[in-house]
Amino acid sequence: MAVTDQLQQAQTDRKRSIIYPALNVFNREDMTARCQDETAPKVIYAVKADATFNSNTAIFLKDDIRTGKLNLLYDEYKGRETLCDIPKFFELKIEEQVRLIDPYIQTSLLVREMVELSYSNEKGLIKVFEKSGNRKDRYTALSYANYYANQLEI
Structure with missing residues (x-):
């Protein structure tokens, strides 16, 4: 709060x-x-992030990625390659080029973060946790946004 x-x-x-x-x-x-x-x-949109809520967000996110309902951007290398194929890209100021590349960089960081996560099943609830020294901020932001998107569909 x-x-x-x-x-x-x-x-x-x-x-x-x-x-x-x-x-x-x-x-x-x-x-x-x-x-x-x-x-x-x-x-x-406020949430009470208890064990049940967090389990539901993890399940929704996994299912939505697996079924193709949620697609992520290309990784930073494919994103750069795609942008570099646009002739006018190099005519942009460096700041604008960086602004256009950044979402792909953030996607790569998100995927790396998610790959490093671990999970357990405790009393029928999925618990997602990070290894010592790692973060799960991007994962949490995506899982909460995906949960909200699912709620809008209901």
Whole structure:
């Protein structure tokens, strides 16, 4: 809830002199009521990430990738190759080239992260965990987004 509480308040980026407005939750009244700014747009999908939820996200993600319902971008090498085949790509500023290549790099990092994950089945629930020193941030973001996409289909 700490992250949501922060997002439900205006945030100031002093370095860039930008004020980001408060955001609110749209799917859980208990969390929506915590926002002090009544004008905050309701754009946050809040979850209670307990063992059952995490198991469901893991199952949905595995099934959706396996069945081809969810396709990832090419890896960074194939992505670079594809972009380099576009003649005007090299006419772009270096910053724009990097911006276009980055999603493929992030996909490669995601796949590497997912390959390094381990899982166990505890009392019928799938538990996904990272090896010591590794991360699962990209996996978690993808699995939660995929779970939400599945909920929209229902």
